[in-house]
Amino acid sequence: QFHMIKHEDLIWKESLGQGSFTQIYRGGKVDRQDGETHTTDVLLKVLDVEHKNSWESFFEAASFMSQISHTHLLMVYGVSVHKSKNIMVQEFVKYGALDLYLKRSSVSLSWKLDVAKQLACTLNFLEEKNIVHGNICAKNLLLARGGDPNSENSENSPFIKLSDPGISMAMLGKEVVLDRIPWVAPEVLEKLELGQQCDKWSFGTTLWEIFNGGEIPLQRLDPKQKQRFYDQRSQLPCLEWAELADLISQCMQYQAELRPSSRSIIRHLNGLITPDYEVLHASGSVPE
Numbered sequence: 550q551f552h553m554i555k556h557e558d559l560i561w562k563e564s565l566g567q568g569s570f571t572q573i574y575r576g577g578k579v580d581r582q583d584g585e586t587h588t589t590d591v592l593l594k595v596l597d598v599e600h601k602n603s604w605e606s607f608f609e610a611a612s613f614m615s616q617i618s619h620t621h622l623l624m625v626y627g628v629s630v631h632k633s634k635n636i637m638v639q640e641f642v643k644y645g646a647l648d649l650y651l652k653r654s655s656v657s658l659s660w661k662l663d664v665a666k667q668l669a670c671t672l673n674f675l676e677e678k679n680i681v682h683g684n685i686c687a688k689n690l691l692l693a694r695g696g697d698p699n700s701e702n703s704e705n706s707p708f709i710k711l712s713d714p715g716i717s718m719a720m721l722g723k724e725v726v727l728d729r730i731p732w733v734a735p736e737v738l739e740k741l742e743l744g745q746q747c748d749k750w751s752f753g754t755t756l757w758e759i760f761n762g763g764e765i766p767l768q769r770l771d772p773k774q775k776q777r778f779y780d781q782r783s784q785l786p787c788l789e790w791a792e793l794a795d796l797i798s799q800c801m802q803y804q805a806e807l808r809p810s811s812r813s814i815i816r817h818l819n820g821l822i823t824p825d826y827e828v829l830h831a832s833g834s835v836p837e
C-alpha cells in the first residue's frame with residue numbers, strides 16, 4: 550500500500566495554492582537515521598475537509614503512485630493522518646505545475662516537443678503495465694527541470710513528472726466529471742469507468758494545452774455546453790502545426806479502439822521536425 554508518516558515528522562511551510570479538492574503546502578519530512586536527522590523537501594497535499602469521505606480514493610491515488618516507479622512518475626513518500634486531515638506527502642518538484650508555467654513563460658517548440666515525448670514515454674510505460682492513470686492533463690504534469698529560461702543550455706531542457714491521479718471519477722459528482730471535458734474520454738463519461746484507451750484521449754488534450762501555451766480548452770463553456778461538445782462529436786480547434794494537429798485528432802477519436810498505440814504516438818513524435826521558422830527565427834537569420 551503506502552508508507553505511513555508520523556505527523557510530528559512533518560514540517561509545514563507556505564501554502565502553494567490548491568489542486569482539485571486539495572490544498573498544497575511546501576514542507577519538510579524529517580527522517581531519523583542512526584541518530585542523524587535529515588530533512589527532505591516535500592509537497593504536502595491536504596484533502597479538503599468537505600471531501601473527507603473520499604479519503605479512500607485519495608489514498609488509493611497515493612498507493613497507485615507508491616507502487617510504480619518510473620523516471621517521469623512523481624515520487625510519493627507516503628501519507629499522514631492527523632485529526633481530520635488526510636495528507637499525501639510527495640517529492641517537491643522544483644518548478645511546479647506545467648499549466649501555470651506555460652501561462653507565465655514562453656518556451657520553444659522543441660522544448661514543448663521534448664515534454665510531449667517524455668509524456669508519451671510515460672504513457673507507454675503505463676500501457677505496457679496495463680495501468681490506467683485516468684487524469685492526464687497539464688495541471689498534473691510537474692516541471693522538475695528546465696524552468697528557468699535564462700539558464701545555460703543543458704539546464705534549459707525540460708524534465709517532467711506525472712503527478713498522482715487524485716480522487717477517482719467514480720467518487721466525483723457528474724457535475725465535476727462534466728467539468729473535466731475535454732480531458733475526460735467520452736466513453737468514461739458514459740460508463741464512469743476507466744479503460745486502457747482513455748489516457749490516450751487525455752494525452753491528446755494535454756498536447757493541445759502544451760502547444761497552445763497553457764490555454765484552457767473550452768474554458769468558456771458551462772457543463773451543459775461541454776456535454777453538447779461531446780454529443781456533437783466536436784473536436785478542439787486545430788493547431789497551425791499540421792502534423793501535430795493530426796496526432797492530437799488521432800488521440801482524440803471518439804471511437805476508443807481507433808486511438809493509436811503509445812508506440813505509434815512515440816514514432817509520430819520522433820518523426821516531427823520543428824518547423825523551420827522556429828529554427829530560423831532562433832538563429833536570427835530571418836528578420837523579425
Ligand SMILES: N#Cc1ccc(Nc2nc(N)cc(-n3cnc(CCO)c3)n2)cc1
Binds near residue numbers: 623641642643645691
Ligand atoms: N511557485 C511555485 C511552486 C509550486 C509548487 C512546486 N512544486 C510542486 N511539487 C509537487 N509535488 C506538486 C506540485 N503541485 C503544484 N500544483 C499542484 C496541484 C495541481 O496539480 C501540485 N508542486 C514548485 C514551485
